[in-house]
Amino acid sequence: MDFSELRTVVEEVELVDGHAHNIVPLDSTFPFIRAFTGASGDALTFSPHSLSFKRNLKDIAELYGCESTLQGVEEYRRVNGIQSICSTCFKSARISTILIDDGFELDKKHYIEWHKNFSPLVGRILRVERVAEQILDEGLPDGSSWTLDSFIEVFVSKLKLLNINVTAAGEIYGFKSIAAYYSGLEINTNVTKNDAEEGLTQVLASGKPVCVANKNLVDYIFLQSLEIAQFYDLPVQIHTGFGDKGLDMRLSNPLHLRAVLEDKRYSKCRFVLLHASYPFSREASYLASNKTVFLQVYLDFGLAIPKLSVHGMISSVKELLELAPLNKVMFSTDGYAFPETFYLGAKKSREVIFSVMRDACIDGDLSIPEAVEVVHDMFARNALHFYKLSSANNDVSLSNNLPQKLNINSLVTNEL
Template identity: 65%
Template sequence: MEVDKYAALREAVEKIELVDGHAHNIVALDSPFPLLRCFSEADSDDALSFVPHCLSFKRSLRDIAELYGCEASLQGIETHRRSLGLQSISSKCFGAAKIAAILIDDGLELDKMHDLEWHRSCVPVVHRVLRIEVLAQKILNEETPDGSEWTLDIFTEIFVAKLKSLADRVVSLKSIAAYRSGLEINPNVDKKDAENGLIEVLSAGKPVHIQNKSFIDYVFICGLEVALCFDLPIQIHTGFGDKDLDLRFSNPLYLRALLEDSRFLKCRIILLHASYPFSREASYLASVYPQVYLDFGLAVPKLSVYGMKSSVKELLELSSIKKV
């Protein structure tokens, strides 16, 4: 009889509990966020109409229906979720996946999303990931400088103080610079350029939405300095996402100037989403920079089976297994 040389590995994989290192809040069943969007980064009705014909959707639908014991259709899954209730179905999913802890980036604001405390009824351990650009926007939208207009120094004082006050209540910082101005972050951004960027951001009116590259670079570096001070990792969105993203500038190779900066060699920098389709580039960076780590969430499970396997393999082509 042929011996299964992977039997021990297979058994370990089936038994081990997992940490979801980058999740977003679960939304209520009556949220207008459509279930179909869980299977794709598309957001318009026209683009979503093609999702049921994607390999990843067909596989996911089959797997979810098998877990639920219901009809393998979107309507069948929707009906089953509503009949069991959100808390029950969430606990079932987390349990089946053996997820023992989740780190939630609650900076992605969704209609009727549940807070972190709600998730603790489904998973034993829940921690927060703090999105730095959202915190910067919140300050500019909600704070009023004492008796004066905003300056870069006033913003910096408030922003850094807020970050430090929250540092013991989060497990990681997170940046979406890739969505706003790209990953070619200048670690030596000129303060005058950053101040002009702040003025440009404010002149667009409220609600404030940060897009200016110099100001985003400045916010990122302030965040990285606080992360270093409190020994917090920083997660960086890299690779694919929804269509607000210019994929060309989410290649992690653009981070070279930052990674070469001697001030931040002790920071732990986590490249999210397998940097897909730049997985090999991410693997290279993790192999030559000790501070770089890789996470393959989103690529798993949103790609096809072949895509998931190939992207994880590409991450492991050069990188240490301990860093993926």
């Protein structure tokens, strides 16, 4: 079979990055070694011995034409500066659109607007738990104590205000929840106000900075956010699967979301399960499949690519496609802190998707023309539809006619 057309399309298609985070300057305290690993602390000493670390470091050194060592890459970065390395990485990655969750706290991170130097369209994904924590940290203007009613009133008002105004952080194209990190994905859809009030009291008693790590409160915030997302027709990204050491992965299996997905109050919500739900990729595929009634579930394979081995990346994407419709699976880099993470996410995704599509053609699942269309869908068109980034013809070449989201007025609010 001649796969030259498929390879050309995979290499040239412009990418819509549906999930990423802010880049930091060179003088940030966030260590560059973490571009290659999710580890921190003492665990970092083991990171250079992983397959993904060795492969990704070699890929970056090859891009820069420098010594293939961590020290060699760091020296290249120091000499060339953040603007130059961003230009190199994003030009090579061919990313036309980036949606940034700026709720990931990074030392000296650049604001969302800054990233428009390197991608034509940059939008914002609002991390709802972080919004809640910032509200509680700020306190009430009159200095009175929070109640659940007063908190929820401010929380809901803040989400609504941010969605109808142009903010310093950019236009909002979706919400994101990291409930998996706090208390897991088995959301109690019948959590009571009394239980949430008790949870709020416990959280506030722990002092500042506030961390909303109480299951009843997290569940209540999650459900309130779904109502607002539904009202504004915004999708909701959900962290699923693996993460850092603060995560109990047993509770991040997306099957725990069944109660939410079956609740008719949220039937209009559109969910995207992040990170290929690894190692629960087959479970995620099932939830997005035609075998279930969960038509609102979509999948994103960022972070699984490029943080797994080559075999792990390919097998994880193949598992997503075992049951999930092809128009429900989307690319993202989950790039963070360093432009190299965006480049690696793009580069390895192209390689993995080519491999998966080639095998699908050899196996007889797809014809080559069908595989070409799937590449366009996964890398751009699915995200354009899902995040409502384009209202007319979803041309694969995005740079000449980038979509703009309608703003109700031009009031600027403070950055969250």
